[in-house]
Amino acid sequence: MNGINNPIIAPAPHFTKKGNTTRMTMAHVLIALAPVVIASVVIFGHLVILNVFFCVLFCMGFEILYNMLLKKKWNKQGLKDNSAWDLSSAVTGVILALNLPTALNIWGMNIAGEANANGIIPVYFSFDTVIACFLGSLVAIVLVKMLFGGIGKNFANPAMIGRIFLFIAFAGAFTGIYAGVGENGGILQGVTQATWLGEKFVTDAAGVTSLNINIPMLDMFFGRIGSAAVGEVCVIAILVGYIYLSVMRVIDFRIPLVVVASALVFVFLFDGLIVNTLSGMDYLRFVGMHALSGGLIFGAVFMATDYASSPKTFWGRLIFAAGIGLLTAIMRTWTSMPEGISFAIVIMNVVTPLIDKIIRPRPFGVAKEKKPKEAAANAGGTK
Amino acid sequence: MLRTFSGGVHPHGNKALSRDMNIEIMPTPPIVYIPLAQHAGEPAVPAVKVGDEVVKGQLIGAAAPKNSCNVFSSCCGKIKAIENRVLPNGMCQHIVIENNGKKDNAHLPPLKDPTPAEIIKRVADCGIVGMGGAGFPTAPKIGAKAVIEELLVNGAECEPYITCDYRIMKEYTEKLLGGILLVQKAADAKRVLIGIEDNKPDAVAAINAFIAQNKLENIAAVAIKTKYPQGSDRQLIYALTGKKIPKGSRSTSYGVLVTNVHTAFSVYLAVNEGVQSYARVITVTGGSVKQPKNLLVSTGTTFRDAVHFCGGINEENPPQKLVSGGPMMGTAVYTGDIAVTKTTSCILLMGAGEVDYHKESACINCGKCARVCPMNLMPMNLDAYSQAGMYHEAEKWGLKYCIECGSCAFICPAKRCLVQSILLAKSKTKGRKE
Numbered sequence: 001m002n003g004i005n006n007p008i009i010a011p012a013p014h015f016t017k018k019g020n021t022t023r024m025t026m027a028h029v030l031i032a033l034a035p036v037v038i039a040s041v042v043i044f045g046h047l048v049i050l051n052v053f054f055c056v057l058f059c060m061g062f063e064i065l066y067n068m069l070l071k072k073k074w075n076k077q078g079l080k081d082n083s084a085w086d087l088s089s090a091v092t093g094v095i096l097a098l099n100l101p102t103a104l105n106i107w108g109m110n111i112a113g114e115a116n117a118n119g120i121i122p123v124y125f126s127f128d129t130v131i132a133c134f135l136g137s138l139v140a141i142v143l144v145k146m147l148f149g150g151i152g153k154n155f156a157n158p159a160m161i162g163r164i165f166l167f168i169a170f171a172g173a174f175t176g177i178y179a180g181v182g183e184n185g186g187i188l189q190g191v192t193q194a195t196w197l198g199e200k201f202v203t204d205a206a207g208v209t210s211l212n213i214n215i216p217m218l219d220m221f222f223g224r225i226g227s228a229a230v231g232e233v234c235v236i237a238i239l240v241g242y243i244y245l246s247v248m249r250v251i252d253f254r255i256p257l258v259v260v261a262s263a264l265v266f267v268f269l270f271d272g273l274i275v276n277t278l279s280g281m282d283y284l285r286f287v288g289m290h291a292l293s294g295g296l297i298f299g300a301v302f303m304a305t306d307y308a309s310s311p312k313t314f315w316g317r318l319i320f321a322a323g324i325g326l327l328t329a330i331m332r333t334w335t336s337m338p339e340g341i342s343f344a345i346v347i348m349n350v351v352t353p354l355i356d357k358i359i360r361p362r363p364f365g366v367a368k369e370k371k372p373k374e375a376a377a378n379a380g381g382t383k
Numbered sequence: 384m385l386r387t388f389s390g391g392v393h394p395h396g397n398k399a400l401s402r403d404m405n406i407e408i409m410p411t412p413p414i415v416y417i418p419l420a421q422h423a424g425e426p427a428v429p430a431v432k433v434g435d436e437v438v439k440g441q442l443i444g445a446a447a448p449k450n451s452c453n454v455f456s457s458c459c460g461k462i463k464a465i466e467n468r469v470l471p472n473g474m475c476q477h478i479v480i481e482n483n484g485k486k487d488n489a490h491l492p493p494l495k496d497p498t499p500a501e502i503i504k505r506v507a508d509c510g511i512v513g514m515g516g517a518g519f520p521t522a523p524k525i526g527a528k529a530v531i532e533e534l535l536v537n538g539a540e541c542e543p544y545i546t547c548d549y550r551i552m553k554e555y556t557e558k559l560l561g562g563i564l565l566v567q568k569a570a571d572a573k574r575v576l577i578g579i580e581d582n583k584p585d586a587v588a589a590i591n592a593f594i595a596q597n598k599l600e601n602i603a604a605v606a607i608k609t610k611y612p613q614g615s616d617r618q619l620i621y622a623l624t625g626k627k628i629p630k631g632s633r634s635t636s637y638g639v640l641v642t643n644v645h646t647a648f649s650v651y652l653a654v655n656e657g658v659q660s661y662a663r664v665i666t667v668t669g670g671s672v673k674q675p676k677n678l679l680v681s682t683g684t685t686f687r688d689a690v691h692f693c694g695g696i697n698e699e700n701p702p703q704k705l706v707s708g709g710p711m712m713g714t715a716v717y718t719g720d721i722a723v724t725k726t727t728s729c730i731l732l733m734g735a736g737e738v739d740y741h742k743e744s745a746c747i748n749c750g751k752c753a754r755v756c757p758m759n760l761m762p763m764n765l766d767a768y769s770q771a772g773m774y775h776e777a778e779k780w781g782l783k784y785c786i787e788c789g790s791c792a793f794i795c796p797a798k799r800c801l802v803q804s805i806l807l808a809k810s811k812t813k814g815r816k817e
């Protein structure tokens with residue numbers, strides 16, 4: 001047998017699943033995000049694609065530079081072997097960009113036109129937003145991801161922390177009235193502004209404040225409403241991404257369902273039954289509007305399913321998902337933040353190690369230990 | 384719904400390469416190297432000297448006093464040397480025999496209507512071991528003093544590429560069933576189930592047709608889901624009987640006895656034809672073999688000779704990996720000068736398109752390994768603790784329950800060498816008291 005003089009000696013298994021790499025997984029997420037990006041560009045104009053471009057550029061750039069700097073490889077090899085090419089930082093970049101408004105007005109460095117009759121200012125290019133993308137990416141990649149050890153080691157979703165950082169640092173700029181060029185008129189369409197969650201109550205001519213539940217649901221479903229983040233409005237595009245990720249088995253399809261279901265159940269209990277009093281079918285509409293408003297569905301599909309910052313076991317993930325729903329409902333009902341999902345996800349991210357410690361699968365065939373409580377506590381190990 | 388277990392993976396079967404090839408009898412090569420450690424346990428002790436003349440089926444390695452098994456000559460000839468050579472799992476003594484091509488043999492007289500004790504004695508005398516890969520001597524197993532409710536015959540053959548058990552089930556149905564009935568008699572089992580993955584429907588049909596034709600009772604071939612590692616004994620027991628047997632306890636104490644298709648076939652040959660265990664059916668396959676085949680080879684035949692018999696190497700697709708056993712659990716070896724033993728089921732030459740060789744990258748915590756683990760462990764944690772040198776912590780996460788099937792490493796998108804680090808942790812904690 002000539003020709004096998006130098007065979008590869010490697011441990012079993014000798015073959016692995018084809019096309020199943022970290023990079024492919026991240027590529028699937030990028031593909032799933034594509035409809036959301038396209039929908040956002042259609043609804044909000046060209047600024048969205050610029051935001052996506054800059055966020056991806058900065059996120060990947062930071063990871064490349066970080067690796068080259070800390071591994072002291074300032075050469076082609078350092079560039080080639082960089083962990084950034086697994087595309088996970090690109091995913092972070094896209095999600096971060098989709099969590100931003102079209103344009104931020106922080107220092108007034110925007111190329112903008114005249115305000116129209118509705119007070120909406122068309123923006124052609126926003127330097128402020130580019131700087132915000134830079135800062136958000138810096139926090140997301142360097143602070144949250146790379147300093148904790150890179151992919152798989154981040155304690156929370158990097159894009160989420162990046163967004164929260166920007167949201168807290170430039171709170172006022174988030175709910176501006178800036179629109180990209182290309183929107184076609186409509187009062188709400190094409191403008192990033194406060195969502196229904198922030199303006200649940202309307203005051204009518206007689207001065208009576210009442211709960212506004214009259215936004216057409218179909219408009220909300222197709223994204224013909226205003227929102228503070230460009231990615232979260234077009235529910236149909238998010239659902240397309242959700243179906244793609246579920247079919248490609250990138251995410252467990254049950255987790256987003258549990259997040260949304262738990263959020264809606266608790267919203268119904270807290271915001272619906274305890275805080276506001278509605279009647280009959282209005283409850284259904286109220287819960288439906290909660291579901292379609294804000295980042296609930298976007299967060300459930302793209303952020304609650306983040307691998308590194310969610311528990312490792314199925315039951316752990318269920319607890320995690322249900323916890324996100326509960327915290328979202330609490331924040332939407334009783335805190336001053338109209339939107340709760342991003343904080344809920346970050347809080348549950350931090351709880352993840354605890355869940356992983358408590359939820360331990362029992363090895364196949366091992367019977368439940370029937371020991372006195374003290375002995376079980378001392379023994380540890382398999383539960 | 385087909386019966387199965389939870390977890391597991393679906394590797395590409397690649398069985399089409401050799402599944403339609405009839406079992407061909409390969410002539411014994413001019414020189415055979417018969418290892419004395421072909422089974423789990425102590426190696427056999429040489430029963431011959433250099434220069435002795437032996438015949439086919441003659442005892443050349445006597446079982447050591449404890450936990451061992453007889454080894455027989457696979458040809459007629461002269462003992463050339465007794466030397467240490469390499470096997471996939473380490474070095475051991477080999478008896479080198481120069482084949483003189485004579486047809487003499489030392490087969491035992493066939494047994495007519497044997498009693499259970501006679502069957503067990505014959506199985507021990509003929510040196511039969513579990514031929515699925517574990518290599519445990521069969522006689523003590525079937526002779527165990529336990530009430531056996533169910534005898535399960537493992538025909539799952541869940542490893543990709545391998546087709547030798549399938550060919551036995553299809554071509555030697557009668558002898559196989561005869562062997563199964565002998566094992567049933569010896570173990571006094573009430574019921575027999577033959578578990579076969581549903582990618583081999585004709586094997587199920589052939590066996591069930593034979594059973595119906597001969598009006599056999601309490602025996603059936605059952606199609607089970609095609610999923611790796613369906614052929615692992617605990618997973619097979621669970622799929623067929625619903626009994627969960629933890630690792631570390633014997634299946635016989637749960638009233639279940641598992642045997643392999645090839646083992647049952649060998650029992651038939653030993654009892655009804657008096658043939659000792661010195662040959663077995665193997666699959667020589669892979670993209671780099673010119674003509675993949677199922678062969679009946681003598682033990683001691685080198686991989687080199689077996690591949691040569693299959694037309695040699697496909698020059699257009701030179702092999703990158705030479706594997707003894709299947710691609711999921713087999714051992715990559717560095718040379719073709721390794722002998723076929725009683726437990727070698729496959730010689731696999733993987734070409735460029737089949738081997739995928741990736742660099743290990745960081746764990747992304749996707750949890751896929753935990754989802755596919757048939758033992759319901761968390762391989763990512765075992766790996767992390769093993770890499771950190773915290774072997775005791777890995778034990779707390781169920782290290783000892785790992786069956787090393789490789790499902791986790793197969794599915795890992797980061798291409799972590801999970802099995803390797805689990806094995807490292809196992810070897811570091813071996814023999815240590817808990």
